[in-house]
Amino acid sequence: MALVPKLLSDTYVLRKCLRPGAALRPFLALRVADYCSSSLQKPVTPPGKASQQRSTQQGLQGHSQKEVALDVTFPEDKPEFNFDKAIKDEVKNHLRLLKDEIVSHWIGPEGRPMHEVLLExxxxxxxxxxxxxxxxxxxxxxxxxxxxxxxxxxxxxxxxxxxxxxxxxxxxxxxxxxxxxxxxxxxxxxxxxxxxxxxxxxxxxxxxxxxxxxxxxxxxxxxxxxxxxxxxxxxxxxxxxxxxxxxxxxxxxxxxxxxxxxxxxxxxxxxxxxxxxxxxxxxxxxxxxxxxxxxxxxxxxxxxxxxxxxxxxxxxxxxxxxxxxxxx
CATH class of the missing domain: 2.60.120.430 (Galactose-binding lectin)
Known part of the structure; x- marks a missing residue:
């Protein structure tokens, strides 16, 4: 039970750092399986540290539900960045600024009549x-x-x-x-x-x-x-x-x-x-x-x-x- 948070966090790191294509998924699946199997092997604990490890496991069991509950968002759930939309929005913003400059030139700065601006x-x-x-x-x-x-x-x-x-x-x-x-x-x-x-x-x-x-x-x-x-x-x-x-x-x-x-x-x-x-x-x-x-x-x-x-x-x-x- 104590290894559940570690397994979830390690799997999250792999999913965050690597987002494979269709051609690489079979190969990476084998690597993840090897990694998980090696992680699940029970390490050999020296006799002097057995009691310390038991207390650590009890503490991890008490917080396992909280840690698992936090790990609910994955990179696939986030919206992808749309490059074309960003370019269009930037062009629209600059066109709006250009329109405001032209209006200010003919009407007056900040929409005020030009004679008022000249007399301030x-x-x-x-x-x-x-x-x-x-x-x-x-x-x-x-x-x-x-x-x-x-x-x-x-x-x-x-x-x-x-x-x-x-x-x-x-x-x-x-x-x-x-x-x-x-x-x-x-x-x-x-x-x-x-x-x-x-x-x-x-x-x-x-x-x-x-x-x-x-x-x-x-x-x-x-x-x-x-x-x-x-x-x-x-x-x-x-x-x-x-x-x-x-x-x-x-x-x-x-x-x-x-x-x-x-x-x-x-x-x-x-x-x-x-x-x-x-x-x-x-x-x-x-x-x-x-x-x-x-x-x-x-x-x-x-x-x-x-x-x-x-x-x-x-x-x-x-x-x-x-x-x-x-x-x-």
Missing amino acids: QAKVVWQFRGKEDLDKWIVTSDKTIGGRSEIFLKMGKNNQSALLYGTLSSEAPQDGESKESGYCAMISRIPRGAFERKKSYDWSQFNTLYLRVRGDGRPWMVNIREDTDFIQRKNQMYSYFMFTRGGPYWQEVKIPFSKFFFSNQGRIRDAQHQLLLDKISTIGFTLADKVDGPFFLEIDFIGVFSDPAHKEEFAYENSPELNPRLFK
């Missing part, structure tokens, strides 16, 4: 109210190059914010090449349309980035990338600093887009270019202040704002020697 002064682009909002972001650190920094992203209290936390370490990787390390970053995913087409954000009617955050006093670098398919421009971005004040209170941060400076491969360029607000691809936050230890940043929402008091178009000067294309 503030817009929330990202907010954090559930796991689906966290899935729009990715986190990374110097662990990708052998560093020791760690970063995590989870929902905040009462699912009303996103909590970015971890530990920053400036210890350089032991690879014989890297001399500096110590960064953590949070980057938004590139928006995708129907049939996985890349999309971009159009913020041309706004002039300020608007955030509501709560930090620990550390400075963060806010990075914005333009939508481009040129390989030589993949390392280009526009950046500016966001200073958190620490403490238990939230702070509203407004950064004019005219303040964002141009950099390439992490170096600020002498020739500055203005950010194209109708081709925004991603936004990110980077911590690299060379202060080892724990950190956190809580974010309520990220949006854009049109500040009527801000008249500056571009905060940085250019000369014909640095950027001759601007003076032709």
Whole structure:
């Protein structure tokens, strides 16, 4: 009786791992019969372990009915995956997304009239109210190059914010090449349309980035990338600093887009270019202040704002020697 659970579980494993065809069933039937006959042979028990084996058998007999009752589902009872149906459902989903994009283009975003959208002064682009909002972001650190920094992203209290936390370490990787390390970053995913087409954000009617955050006093670098398919421009971005004040209170941060400076491969360029607000691809936050230890940043929402008091178009000067294309 004690061998019934073992026999059933072993038979279940064989049926789960091997699903034979018609040509292999006679051969496998013989193998299963040999396996079962060998399993049913009574093993030789040393005299000193006879009492221990009897107690184990009694315990197994008490639980045999429960174990047998659980083993009632076999792989043959599960529905098979239909590849053609999955392809059709995926195509229907993308066609529905394409229809929504066309309707939004002619009627207006989210079904609103276009004149209302053009007159709005503030817009929330990202907010954090559930796991689906966290899935729009990715986190990374110097662990990708052998560093020791760690970063995590989870929902905040009462699912009303996103909590970015971890530990920053400036210890350089032991690879014989890297001399500096110590960064953590949070980057938004590139928006995708129907049939996985890349999309971009159009913020041309706004002039300020608007955030509501709560930090620990550390400075963060806010990075914005333009939508481009040129390989030589993949390392280009526009950046500016966001200073958190620490403490238990939230702070509203407004950064004019005219303040964002141009950099390439992490170096600020002498020739500055203005950010194209109708081709925004991603936004990110980077911590690299060379202060080892724990950190956190809580974010309520990220949006854009049109500040009527801000008249500056571009905060940085250019000369014909640095950027001759601007003076032709």
